[in-house]
Amino acid sequence: xxxxxxxxxxxxxxxxxxxxxxxxxxxxxxxxxxxxxxxxxxxxxxxxxxxxxxxxxxxxxxxxxxxxxxxxxxxxxxxxxxxxxxxxxxxxxxxxxxxxxxxxxxxxxxxxxxxxxxxxxxxxxxxxxxxxxxxxxxxxxxxxxxxxxxxxxxxxxxxxxxxxxxxxxxxxxxxxxxxxxxxxxxxxxxxxxxxxxxxxxxxxxxxxxxxxxxxxxxxxxxxxxxxxxxxxxxxxxxxxxxxxxxxxxxxxxxxxxxxxxxxxxxxxxxxxxxxxxxxxxxxxxxxx
Amino acid sequence: xxxxxxxxxxxxxxxxxxxxxxxxxxxxxxxxxxxxxxxxxxxxxxxxxxxxxxxxxxxxxxxxxxxxxxxxxxxxxxxxxxxxxxxxxxxxxxxxxxxxxxxxxxxxxxxxxxxxxxxxxxxxxxxxxxxxxxxxxxxxxxxxxxxxxxxxxxxxxxxxxxxxxxxxxxxxxxxxxxxxxxxxxxxxxxxxxxxxxxxxxxxxxxxxxxxxxxxxxxxxxxxxxxxxxxxxxxxxxxxxxxxxxxxxxxxxxxxxxxxxxxxxxxxxxxxxxxxxxxxxxxxxxxxxxxx
Numbered sequence: 207x208x209x210x211x212x213x214x215x216x217x218x219x220x221x222x223x224x225x226x227x228x229x230x231x232x233x234x235x236x237x238x239x240x241x242x243x244x245x246x247x248x249x250x251x252x253x254x255x256x257x258x259x260x261x262x263x264x265x266x267x268x269x270x271x272x273x274x275x276x277x278x279x280x281x282x283x284x285x286x287x288x289x290x291x292x293x294x295x296x297x298x299x300x301x302x303x304x305x306x307x308x309x310x311x312x313x314x315x316x317x318x319x320x321x322x323x324x325x326x327x328x329x330x331x332x333x334x335x336x337x338x339x340x341x342x343x344x345x346x347x348x349x350x351x352x353x354x355x356x357x358x359x360x361x362x363x364x365x366x367x368x369x370x371x372x373x374x375x376x377x378x379x380x381x382x383x384x385x386x387x388x389x390x391x392x393x394x395x396x397x398x399x400x401x402x403x404x405x406x407x408x409x410x411x412x413x414x415x416x417x418x419x420x421x422x423x424x425x426x427x428x429x430x431x432x433x434x435x436x437x438x439x440x441x442x443x444x445x446x447x448x449x450x451x452x453x454x455x456x457x458x459x460x461x462x463x464x465x466x467x468x469x470x471x472x473x474x475x476x477x478x479x480x481x482x483x484x485x486x487x488x489x490x491x492x493x494x
Numbered sequence: 495x496x497x498x499x500x501x502x503x504x505x506x507x508x509x510x511x512x513x514x515x516x517x518x519x520x521x522x523x524x525x526x527x528x529x530x531x532x533x534x535x536x537x538x539x540x541x542x543x544x545x546x547x548x549x550x551x552x553x554x555x556x557x558x559x560x561x562x563x564x565x566x567x568x569x570x571x572x573x574x575x576x577x578x579x580x581x582x583x584x585x586x587x588x589x590x591x592x593x594x595x596x597x598x599x600x601x602x603x604x605x606x607x608x609x610x611x612x613x614x615x616x617x618x619x620x621x622x623x624x625x626x627x628x629x630x631x632x633x634x635x636x637x638x639x640x641x642x643x644x645x646x647x648x649x650x651x652x653x654x655x656x657x658x659x660x661x662x663x664x665x666x667x668x669x670x671x672x673x674x675x676x677x678x679x680x681x682x683x684x685x686x687x688x689x690x691x692x693x694x695x696x697x698x699x700x701x702x703x704x705x706x707x708x709x710x711x712x713x714x715x716x717x718x719x720x721x722x723x724x725x726x727x728x729x730x731x732x733x734x735x736x737x738x739x740x741x742x743x744x745x746x747x748x749x750x751x752x753x754x755x756x757x758x759x760x761x762x763x764x765x766x767x768x769x770x771x772x773x774x775x776x777x778x779x780x781x782x783x784x785x
Contacts, residue, residue, distance in 0.1 A: 232694070233597075240594040243587060247613055247665065250624035253634060257627055266633045306519035313515035317508075325520065332527055334715070336723030336769070338740050339534075339762045340527070342747050346537055346755060347530035376526040379519055437617045440726075444747065454619055461623045461730060465630055473620040480616045487615075488608065 258470035265467035275471040292453040296435040299374035304428040307382025315390040332380040341444040344373045365447035373445050374435045382427035389423025429487040538760035546752025556760035573739040577721040580660040584668040584717050592672035614666040651733025659727040668713040675709020711780040
């Protein structure tokens with residue numbers, strides 16, 4: 207009997223504790239933890255940005271404000287060339303991977319066919335394989351193909367920006383497919399049926415109904431592919447040839463040596479560029 | 495299956511359309527993703543020539559080397575251990591953070607999530623580099639200690655710095671799937687558990703954790719995979735003092751003189767195998783909890 211009455215008492219005690227939510231010690235600890243985590247994520251980046259304006263030639267302490275490192279950066283032809291190469295590779299690989307990825311997403315969401323599961327597996331593989339494995343595989347493959355070409359035609363090719371673009375497309379396609387498939391899944395198929403009922407042929411239905419509705423998804427996928435290409439340096443490191451430098455590879459080669467305020471400055475610019483891209487992609491997705 | 499000609503024609507047109515959608519992308523992935531993997535699979539059974547060229551002479555020597563030479567065995571163990579530790583720490587730090595975001599009022603959730611997304615989209619290299627400024631011998635922490643008249647400490651080029659960098663780099667990848675899973679969780683279930691007399695801790699372990707397990711599994715895999723193959727963090731923050739898998743693979747392919755592509759390929763293959771086995775085990779364990 208005693209036990210039976212103690213049960214509701216415990217319940218009464220437990221319930222308001224949950225309802226009060228954030229006022230409890232648990233809620234307070236949760237908030238404190240979150241504040242610490244946001245500091246953990248943002249303090250290093252903030253310090254990086256601040257120290258891109260320091261006069262200190264080692265770039266690790268504050269000795270006064272200067273824009274010098276930025277002006278030096280823009281005068282550095284090698285880095286500017288690398289930045290231009292990186293943008294070119296990102297635009298080219300985004301264009302191709304967005305088109306191929308969107309077509310694949312349409313096939314996967316709208317058709318049932320033999321080998322669909324195998325295709326699905328092949329599409330997910332580039333996402334779950336460590337990037338370094340893909341990088342060495344593509345390096346070995348390009349060497350193999352170049353050897354073959356030399357044997358057959360006598361022409362010796364070298365790795366250049368095109369090999370990097372081909373590789374970036376290969377790993378971006380899957381990400382585009384995932385994003386576009388999500389927007390195809392959230393799509394009301396009755397709109398297409400209505401268009402067909404009203405006499406539109408399938409081509410017209412696609413361009414007038416389907417395409418505008420999945421466009422935010424396509425743009426989202428394209429922005430993701432663009433960022434992936436821009437930030438990638440593992441595959442770029444393995445696949446860019448001599449004389450075709452890319453910005454992340456240049457930065458990697460520099461930071462391996464030491465901290466310099468110039469790297470702080472270029473990192474800050476890359477940071478600002480990435481943040482603009484996230485803002486853009488969020489704005490596009492909000493329209494969905 | 496004798497269809498009338500009109501239907502037959504329709505089916506044929508649909509098939510052509512499907513082929514048109516599938517062919518370009520699939521061809522690209524087979525040619526520039528699947529085939530390269532086949533190439534390193536074959537290379538991993540070949541012999542390395544004296545000038546670092548691949549000699550087409552089948553051998554198991556590469557795999558035997560990986561499993562017998564301590565430098566390679568240690569690299570595997572070290573990488574697996576570091577990845578497990580990173581995943582666990584990210585999970586312990588990320589779960590309460592994701593829970594915090596879910597419990598905020600709707601208008602706060604978007605900006606808070608956005609702050610997690612920014613590092614997610616930001617160059618990994620740049621984010622890791624930022625820690626060099628803080629941890630270096632003449633860096634922020636040590637110059638502060640020095641200014642206070644305290645002795646300086648070696649922070650950069652240590653194992654601890656590597657782990658710190660890995661957690662810092664991967665945390666956003668853990669938080670985002672966790673947020674998605676916890677957001678779907680029905681919190682009234684916790685009240686139901688409390689009504690039935692469960693303590694809050696027990697309600698969390700028996701109700702909330704199992705129901706958010708898909709997020710835990712997705713986040714863990716997203717953190718574990720890149721960590722296993724990383725070489726940048728251990729190079730930039732760990733000072734490349736000890737070898738992780740990624741460092742060895744990079745060296746065998748790019749830096750060694752002569753390079754050893756067959757051995758490097760075998761390393762990559764075994765790494766994928768380890769990954770596959772661990773992920774299968776993990777998914778089996780987490781889905782059993784689900785039942």
